[in-house]
Amino acid sequence: MNAVGRIKPNARPFYQKYSADGLKEALRKMYLIRRFEEGAEEAYMRGLIHGTMHLSIGQEGSAVGATMGLRTSDYITSTHRGHGHCIGKGADPKLMFAEFFGKEEGYCRGRGGSMHIADVATGNLGANGIVGGGLPIAVGAALAIRKQKRDDVAMCFFGDGASNEGAFHEALNMAAVWKLPVVFVCENNKYGMSVSTERSMAVANVADRAAAYGMPGVIADGNCIADVEEAVADAIARARRGEGPALVECKTYRTRGHSRSDRNRYRTKEEIEEWKARDPIPLFETELMAHGLATGAEVNAIRESAEAEIAAGIEFARLGTDPNPAEVTRDVYSDGAA
């Protein structure tokens, strides 16, 4: 910041566009995601929740950077690694925890768990257990947006691995030929489970695939929230103007295993350490402080407030209501009939 408290004009657009409060809110969301997942992981290890979960620790920059420019009325479709997208779009972590604990208060009333979390009220049409499952759904949501003459967009998150599914190619083609307002956000974390992108694709970048469908494909540093936000902002603006879809590839990394049962046999400790050194949260904090947009004390306060919210969320979830096993067929149909 300069002497009159304004951001320097040579700062990148991301820092010009948002207020200091807006940027601090973004940092808080990154912390919420990080602590949410750490809390969920711990609850799982202590046997408080079951099933499996896919942590996005290390990918918070792309989740928050991509969703910052969205409105509540915009949609997202998410993935099995979707906690960050969910919080980014505005979900309440305590209701997410309630879902993890299988409670009626949870976003899916305990029926869905981590892999199916959705918050329709904030435009999150859902995580997905099927790799690539959300891609055509986002195209459909965008089709509805256009039929209803809204200027909203549908943002579709997917992984590098998902871009090898037929659904990816079919979805991109339809979005492009119909010029629909879809923003395809690929979180390329270098692996689809254990298989590296080198072993599963013959092109270097997922963004290269966009050319085959006649849409822009751009690459962003997924661990740099500013880079993600700026690339996605262009794609969102284009989509809102009715100019059709675009693909943004965020190069990032998950520092945890694929899921709870991963033994990390397919990658090296060195690689994991290299990426940990580029943790998106401290990277963002450093930039915020360098621009004079936040002090060290403010950053600490943000982290602590996120921690307190997460601790309260876990408590809320533990005290939730267990579903009644006699109601196992509830909500299969809208009228309750089986």
Add this chain to the structure above:
Amino acid sequence: MRELTYAQAIQEALAQAMDADPAVFLMGEDIGVYGGAFQVTGDLVHRYGEDRVMDAPISELGQAGVAVGAALAGCRPVLEFQFSDFATLAMEQIVNQAAKLRFMLGGKVNVPLVMRFPAGSGTGAAAQHSQSLEAWLAHVPGLKVVQPSTPADAKGMLLAAIDDPDPVMVFEHKLLYKMRGEVPEEPYRIPIGKAHVARGGRDVTVVATSIMVHKSLEAAQILAAEGIDAEVIDLRTLRPIDTATIIDSVKKTTRLACVYEGVKTLGIGAEISARIAESEAFDYLDAPILRLGGAESPIPYNPELEKAAVPQAPGIVEGLRNLVKGRL
């Protein structure tokens, strides 16, 4: 005899098949260095190399089609689906191609492939990773569908499946992978299409599949203490069904129950019931037929709901007791 887990028994069958025939190869997602999502392939990639234990991109439809093409051209592919639920992505190649090519081409080709499907609920993986879709595939002429329930059957039926000239779909219940049992070391085959009487009994015939065989045996043991003697038949193969074994049993016991994890309606129990109703065993029946199957819902995440969604031993005990006591 030596004991193996169900997963180890499958791995041994895969290794013995690759040793015996260079045309056999494995393909799937994360079956190489990762060892498979359920550690079935384990370290096979280190023993047989990446050419025979192939990690494929996440492209289920493509993988299924590649298996069909390789089988047509002289290989014997064994394709692992990471979860049976993902068969839905590959349905086109399984149902329209693998199942029908031999017939459509007037018997001039055969499609000797095997697809392995980790199936079933009980792991907290919720609605898209817990289904029992075996009846879907068993509906398709041209496919064979098996559901081994023990480590010994898992090995013997997989070797029979790999030998088979036609496409064989093998459904493996995820909760069985860690089950231990005696498994002969040498290669052996357990014929596809033969049911197995897992427990002899006089009062009621229970036809069960996969993990429900074990739950039914547990129920039978409890009922034995009450003087009810249940015969438990492990169906083992859904297509072709061994109707004769079931008919013989029902003629003896005069009562029939079907226990399976797939959704009850239009499931394997409907087919077995119909076959008995159509057969000479019908006249021997002393009670209505009982079906115990999965709830009419997707599999829920919450662990108590998840249990409630599929048959459990106490419910089987109650159902069989009512059936035998004439309370149905």
